[in-house]
Amino acid sequence: MIVVLIVGGVLALVVTFPSTGASSSTTTTHSTSSVPRFKGLSLVNARSLARVRGGRVFVALRIPSHSVTGIVLSQTPNPTWPVGLVISSGDLANNKEVLPGERTSPVGSECAVAIWLSEDGNAYPLTCSGHRVNVGAWLFYARNRPSIMSLPRATSLARVTASLCHFKIGEPKGFNLSEETLPEQEDVFMLAAAYNGWRVPKGLSCAQPAASP
Numbered sequence: 001m002i003v004v005l006i007v008g009g010v011l012a013l014v015v016t017f018p019s020t021g022a023s024s025s026t027t028t029t030h031s032t033s034s035v036p037r038f039k040g041l042s043l044v045n046a047r048s049l050a051r052v053r054g055g056r057v058f059v060a061l062r063i064p065s066h067s068v069t070g071i072v073l074s075q076t077p078n079p080t081w082p083v084g085l086v087i088s089s090g091d092l093a094n095n096k097e098v099l100p101g102e103r104t105s106p107v108g109s110e111c112a113v114a115i116w117l118s119e120d121g122n123a124y125p126l127t128c129s130g131h132r133v134n135v136g137a138w139l140f141y142a143r144n145r146p147s148i149m150s151l152p153r154a155t156s157l158a159r160v161t162a163s164l165c166h167f168k169i170g171e172p173k174g175f176n177l178s179e180e181t182l183p184e185q186e187d188v189f190m191l192a193a194a195y196n197g198w199r200v201p202k203g204l205s206c207a208q209p210a211a212s213p
Contacts, residue, residue, distance in 0.1 A: 033053050033055065034053070034079075035055065035078070035079055035080065036053060037075075038057065038075050038083070039072055039073065039074060039075065040071065040072065041071070041072050042071060043059070043070050043071075046072050046085060050083070055082065056081055056082040057075075057082060058083075059084075059085055060085060060086060061084075061086045061087070061136075061139060062086075062087045063112070063114075063115065063135065063136030064088070064090060064091060064093070064112040064135055065089075065091075065112050065114045066091060066112070068088065068090070069090040070088065072086070072087060073086045073088050073136075074086045074114060074115060075117070077117060077118070086115060086136070088114075091112070092110065092112035096109060097110065099133070099135065099138050099139070099142065099149075099195070100139065101142055101149040101150040102149065102150060102195065103150075103152070104153060106194075106195045106196075107153075107195070107197035108132055108197070110132060110133045110134075111127075111128040111133070111135070112135050112136060113125060113134050113136065114136065115134065115136040115137050115140060120183065121184065122183060123136070123140040123141065123187075126187055126194070127194050131194045132194070133191060133194045137191060141184070141188050146185070146188045148189060148192050149191070149195075151192065153196045153197070157193075160193075160198065161189075
């Protein structure tokens, strides 16, 4: 006989097998431990759900958005625990705010669109409504303090591109201190270009050339 019970909000499946004796054997199967979808939940409810599933979540990033403060906007795509959550910090208070690493306000107004995290560790979208910097994406990449995100606005695009692509053209030692992978560096470059109004060359490629002998 199969009996479905709900105990303390947890689904339990009880299977009993008949026997010739007075006793019977009982097997109980508990709820799955797979990672659920947390988007749209409050942080409190997300943590409760994780505990029920036998896992753990943590706040990976807080970013401005149109969602209510404390709501989960996205999560790290890993299929196992722990899972990082991107949490809303509420509406963008100042769309000309000087963002981490920079010294001046952006050339255009900023925007706040919820980001999603890719499996290769990147965040999108980088911009919205044209070339406006998405603050959430900037905050995501700024955690590693890439040097390109703090270059003066007057820095020549040729020099910025050279730094990004690791072409040594006599830049000061430590000009590019970031540890990002190439796709991440290109994302950082696109954000910095939008912030500072740099024109991005069409078909920009940062393929590393063969090393000189």
